Amino acid sequence: MELTKILRFSAAHALTSAALSPAENDGLYGPCARDHGHNYALEATVRGVVDGDGMVMDLAVLERAMQTVVDLVDHRHLGRDVPALAGVIATGENLAATFYRMIDRALPSGRLVRVAVVETENNRFEYEAAGEAR
Amino acid sequence: MELTKILRFSAAHALTSAALSPAENDGLYGPCARDHGHNYALEATVRGVVDGDGMVMDLAVLERAMQTVVDLVDHRHLGRDVPALAGVIATGENLAATFYRMIDRALPSGRLVRVAVVETENNRFEYEAAGEAR
Amino acid sequence: MELTKILRFSAAHALTSAALSPAENDGLYGPCARDHGHNYALEATVRGVVDGDGMVMDLAVLERAMQTVVDLVDHRHLGRDVPALAGVIATGENLAATFYRMIDRALPSGRLVRVAVVETENNRFEYEAAGEAR
Amino acid sequence: MELTKILRFSAAHALTSAALSPAENDGLYGPCARDHGHNYALEATVRGVVDGDGMVMDLAVLERAMQTVVDLVDHRHLGRDVPALAGVIATGENLAATFYRMIDRALPSGRLVRVAVVETENNRFEYEAAGEAR
Amino acid sequence: MELTKILRFSAAHALTSAALSPAENDGLYGPCARDHGHNYALEATVRGVVDGDGMVMDLAVLERAMQTVVDLVDHRHLGRDVPALAGVIATGENLAATFYRMIDRALPSGRLVRVAVVETENNRFEYEAAGEAR
Amino acid sequence: MELTKILRFSAAHALTSAALSPAENDGLYGPCARDHGHNYALEATVRGVVDGDGMVMDLAVLERAMQTVVDLVDHRHLGRDVPALAGVIATGENLAATFYRMIDRALPSGRLVRVAVVETENNRFEYEAAGEAR
Numbered sequence: 001m002e003l004t005k006i007l008r009f010s011a012a013h014a015l016t017s018a019a020l021s022p023a024e025n026d027g028l029y030g031p032c033a034r035d036h037g038h039n040y041a042l043e044a045t046v047r048g049v050v051d052g053d054g055m056v057m058d059l060a061v062l063e064r065a066m067q068t069v070v071d072l073v074d075h076r077h078l079g080r081d082v083p084a085l086a087g088v089i090a091t092g093e094n095l096a097a098t099f100y101r102m103i104d105r106a107l108p109s110g111r112l113v114r115v116a117v118v119e120t121e122n123n124r125f126e127y128e129a130a131g132e133a134r
Numbered sequence: 135m136e137l138t139k140i141l142r143f144s145a146a147h148a149l150t151s152a153a154l155s156p157a158e159n160d161g162l163y164g165p166c167a168r169d170h171g172h173n174y175a176l177e178a179t180v181r182g183v184v185d186g187d188g189m190v191m192d193l194a195v196l197e198r199a200m201q202t203v204v205d206l207v208d209h210r211h212l213g214r215d216v217p218a219l220a221g222v223i224a225t226g227e228n229l230a231a232t233f234y235r236m237i238d239r240a241l242p243s244g245r246l247v248r249v250a251v252v253e254t255e256n257n258r259f260e261y262e263a264a265g266e267a268r
Numbered sequence: 269m270e271l272t273k274i275l276r277f278s279a280a281h282a283l284t285s286a287a288l289s290p291a292e293n294d295g296l297y298g299p300c301a302r303d304h305g306h307n308y309a310l311e312a313t314v315r316g317v318v319d320g321d322g323m324v325m326d327l328a329v330l331e332r333a334m335q336t337v338v339d340l341v342d343h344r345h346l347g348r349d350v351p352a353l354a355g356v357i358a359t360g361e362n363l364a365a366t367f368y369r370m371i372d373r374a375l376p377s378g379r380l381v382r383v384a385v386v387e388t389e390n391n392r393f394e395y396e397a398a399g400e401a402r
Numbered sequence: 403m404e405l406t407k408i409l410r411f412s413a414a415h416a417l418t419s420a421a422l423s424p425a426e427n428d429g430l431y432g433p434c435a436r437d438h439g440h441n442y443a444l445e446a447t448v449r450g451v452v453d454g455d456g457m458v459m460d461l462a463v464l465e466r467a468m469q470t471v472v473d474l475v476d477h478r479h480l481g482r483d484v485p486a487l488a489g490v491i492a493t494g495e496n497l498a499a500t501f502y503r504m505i506d507r508a509l510p511s512g513r514l515v516r517v518a519v520v521e522t523e524n525n526r527f528e529y530e531a532a533g534e535a536r
Numbered sequence: 537m538e539l540t541k542i543l544r545f546s547a548a549h550a551l552t553s554a555a556l557s558p559a560e561n562d563g564l565y566g567p568c569a570r571d572h573g574h575n576y577a578l579e580a581t582v583r584g585v586v587d588g589d590g591m592v593m594d595l596a597v598l599e600r601a602m603q604t605v606v607d608l609v610d611h612r613h614l615g616r617d618v619p620a621l622a623g624v625i626a627t628g629e630n631l632a633a634t635f636y637r638m639i640d641r642a643l644p645s646g647r648l649v650r651v652a653v654v655e656t657e658n659n660r661f662e663y664e665a666a667g668e669a670r
Numbered sequence: 671m672e673l674t675k676i677l678r679f680s681a682a683h684a685l686t687s688a689a690l691s692p693a694e695n696d697g698l699y700g701p702c703a704r705d706h707g708h709n710y711a712l713e714a715t716v717r718g719v720v721d722g723d724g725m726v727m728d729l730a731v732l733e734r735a736m737q738t739v740v741d742l743v744d745h746r747h748l749g750r751d752v753p754a755l756a757g758v759i760a761t762g763e764n765l766a767a768t769f770y771r772m773i774d775r776a777l778p779s780g781r782l783v784r785v786a787v788v789e790t791e792n793n794r795f796e797y798e799a800a801g802e803a804r
Contacts, residue, residue, distance in 0.1 A: 036439055138794040269528070573681060
């Protein structure tokens with residue numbers, strides 16, 4: 001059984017690599033190299049056996065773990081104002097992987113299986129446990 | 135190839151375990167221990183090879199199997215008015231597992247692979263074939 | 269300029285008139301005479317001139333006024349567990365009118381112009397100031 | 403007859419008044435005084451009689467007028483990178499009024515009746531012709 | 537008080553005027569001159585005083601009036617297979633006006649105030665009673 | 671890491687098999703044997719390791735591959751006006767499999783893992799790499 005909780009936050013970002021010149025960043029990331037922002041959705045999925053209370057995991061426990069992430073990034077500029085993202089190019093891929101690690105540390109071991117970051121209704125980024133090995 | 139059909143229903147529920155006192159239920163389930171309700175989405179996914187008519191399964195067959203579930207729960211209180219859910223704490227997890235078994239029985243064997251129950255835009259519960267063993 | 273804020277809550281209700289027998293309620297309200305529930309949206313619209321800070325009204329003020337309503341009804345049975353709705357048949361129409369009066373009292377006079385209650389993606393109820401007179 | 407076209411853009415903003423100190427801006431605008439962003443929807447409504455081709459206005463004409471606005475603000479910081487918004491505190495109210503004037507100038511006179519800016523699924527700002535007078 | 541009911545249907549159409557050559561239709565309607573289709577939403581709004589049963593109008597009455605329209609157009613080609621639309625260029629504007637008249641005839645006099653046809657999440661057409669006079 | 675891009679198009683179709691008589695097509699496909707249409711969503715998912723620029727794949731590359739499909743089908747009748755679909759019964763299953771092959775050819779080998787076609791908010795068709803073998 002899988003349980004997915006979804007929270008939302010609004011943040012600004014600009015995709016720029018410190019290893020590149022402004023012109024190179026524009027060439028690589030296009031308009032995304034400029035300051036802009038999104039209403040993000042953060043989705044976290046846990047897996048497990050249903051217990052006698054009918055739950056895989058107390059939804060409040062999962063929400064608290066996710067809320068600690070949201071509190072760091074909501075109404076912030078992801079590239080300039082979030083210490084936990086220092087040095088991280090704020091692509092959806094990097095956000096999903098970083099948020100996965102943060103939520104995973106806050107939950108009982110082995111329960112988190114997937115984190116998705118949805119930037120717009122057209123772009124979705126999804127990180128699965130052991131996903132990099134596949 | 136996978137085919138997913140989605141139906142919607144509106145129902146009331148309250149999360150309470152008969153093994154617990156009212157205060158214990160409040161402590162465990164929080165506000166969900168009180169009568170409230172949702173516009174639920176029921177999603178059922180079947181898998182198979184596409185036949186010469188271009189179909190994995192006739193959508194009308196899948197819809198009929200799901201509709202028998204919807205007819206039992208739509209505009210009902212899940213904990214008090216649905217005999218098929220007697221003794222079942224109406225968490226999203228238990229609903230997904232129960233609806234999976236009901237739909238699976240109504241379809242040709244081995245076709246149903248997943249049933250999801252969506253309570254709100256923030257909470258999703260998903261049961262996969264052999265899901266409990268994982 | 270109009271500003272609309274939208275909050276959501278989940279509640280149970282059953283449409284029954286105390287003046288009618290159970291059979292008459294079934295005849296009049298159909299399946300809605302039975303306990304069921306919804307994920308409701310509550311929309312409140314205020315109107316006014318934009319001030320020098322760029323605002324018609326501080327969104328936090330509007331949200332607080334709406335939140336007092338949501339706190340009364342969220343995760344409740346509207347017909348049995350909400351004193352503010354005692355004696356009110358919990359149709360979308362009656363909810364919209366009642367919530368309008370509650371939000372209007374909590375805001376500076378003459379600012380609220382409209383309250384909508386959305387029961388499902390198919391049913392919307394909207395009460396406007398002086399609406400009954402039209 | 404009214405015709406409404408909806409376009410979307412992603413932008414960053416921070417609500418700060420040049421007349422206020424940082425602490426005052428924080429007090430007035432809360433978390434919105436910090437850099438953040440949204441997936442905005444821009445809705446423009448024109449009104450008129452339906453012509454013999456079945457149209458109130460060629461949708462392509464309306465879209466072009468709106469697109470000139472979107473081109474200025476999409477993937478930009480509304481407070482720092484958009485000359486057309488210089489000196490404008492980028493609240494939803496001010497954006498709706500400014501975009502109204504820009505779209506109105508680009509359309510035949512007297513056709514535009516309403517512009518809405520939707521910041522999130524919870525906040526909507528709507529400017530009507532002669533709206534300030536009401 | 538206003539009550540809005542929303543139904544959905546899927547139909548094909550092509551915008552072509554019998555008074556124009558194929559090249560002229562292409563020039564006027566662009567890609568819409570070719571056969572294509574939509575998942576349409578049909579929204580109908582009635583207005584009135586709330587009665588002692590808490591209703592402006594029985595939702596089932598409104599739904600039946602709308603369903604007669606949906607039954608004519610659902611899973612049809614609007615320009616070729618719907619006698620009620622013979623000679624009507626199937627623009628959103630013409631559909632909204634035609635559906636308004638059909639629904640209005642099926643309801644008690646003076647209750648219907650608005651019909652909207654939504655073609656996509658980007659295009660909305662809305663006809664109001666006496667709308668042509670404004 | 672998985673990255674999903676979603677594009678939308680509007681098309682007409684009718685489900686009819688050339689091997690069947692009109693009456694047989696009506697019996698098999700029901701109302702879908704008649705000309706109708708949808709606002710389709712096309713979702714394509716690629717998988718891979720995140721590179722030093724924070725990307726699994728340049729979103730613009732994925733979008734271009736998908737856009738070539740959309741350009742062929744948008745504002746067309748899928749059964750009559752799209753050479754790439756000649757002889758293909760335009761069920762969601764067949765569209766998903768066909769679009770998968772078209773997008774897969776346009777991308778670096780081995781990156782595309784899944785294509786979904788969404789016909790309505792109630793029907794979703796999903797083709798996975800090696801999906802037929804499962």
